[in-house]
Amino acid sequence: LKLTPYAETLAAELSPVIEQLADIVNQQTKFSPETMDTHWVIAISPVAINALSAPLFSLFKAAAPLASLKITPWTQQTQSDIAAGKVFIGINYPVIERSALASEKLIELQSFAFVRKKHPITTQYAALEDFAGVEIASMISPDWNDEHSLALDLMTQKGLQAKIGIRSELLDTLVKITEQSDMVLPHTNLFPLHNYPQLRPIELLVNVSA
Numbered sequence: 208l209k210l211t212p213y214a215e216t217l218a219a220e221l222s223p224v225i226e227q228l229a230d231i232v233n234q235q236t237k238f239s240p241e242t243m244d245t246h247w248v249i250a251i252s253p254v255a256i257n258a259l260s261a262p263l264f265s266l267f268k269a270a271a272p273l274a275s276l277k278i279t280p281w282t283q284q285t286q287s288d289i290a291a292g293k294v295f296i297g298i299n300y301p302v303i304e305r306s307a308l309a310s311e312k313l314i315e316l317q318s319f320a321f322v323r324k325k326h327p328i329t330t331q332y333a334a335l336e337d338f339a340g341v342e343i344a345s346m347i348s349p350d351w352n353d354e355h356s357l358a359l360d361l362m363t364q365k366g367l368q369a370k371i372g373i374r375s376e377l378l379d380t381l382v383k384i385t386e387q388s389d390m391v392l393p394h395t396n397l398f399p400l401h402n403y404p405q406l407r408p409i410e411l412l413v414n415v416s417a
Contacts, residue, residue: 244273250285251278252299252348253376258397259298280376283349302350316395318411323386326407334412335362342372344381344392358393361413382406 247267251259260278267276281299288294290307301310320338322328328337345356362369372390375381385392386405393411400408 250297300351321392345374
């Protein structure tokens with residue numbers, strides 16, 4: 208497996224986190240990743256799974272070459288599965304609702320809006336006011352924004368008009384619709400733009416990512 212430069216950057220950012228996690232587990236269970244040959248399950252939010260899967264797999268196989276890994280999307284069942292030991296670790300926005308689970312911040316995210324190449328908003332940077340009247344292609348991250356869009360909430364708070372055009376957990380679906388319309392897709396710097404060159408990023412001057 209050869210990582211892209213983008214994935215290598217994410218792997219470098221995540222490596223200290225994985226090492227810290229291994230240290231914590233080792234203190235509790237005498238964890239020896241280089242010799243373990245068990246099956247591990249990691250759940251990742253739909254918002255991050257495209258970007259994080261390859262670097263996480265690379266780090267995991269380097270640390271535990273004999274083990275097998277399953278990467279699955281985070282669902283509304285994931286917290287229960289972590290508590291029951293069916294999932295080793297989950298990566299999502301801060302959504303912990305169960306006292307039996309612990310959480311650790313991984314990385315700080317930057318908010319972006321992704322639009323088609325010829326979208327009417329042509330600037331590289333934009334404030335919420337610049338998106339007044341748009342339709343939003345909203346990415347669903349289970350347990351975090353099942354019933355709402357942070358982008359729409361923030362615009363409503365500012366008295367700006369906007370509406371949800373489409374909501375989905377599937378990034379490909381949102382991208383296909385965004386590239387054929389003037390919809391705006393809020394996301395983060397985890398967006399795998401190298402896979403979707405038909406879109407361009409607009410950096411947001413406020414933290415919005417769904």
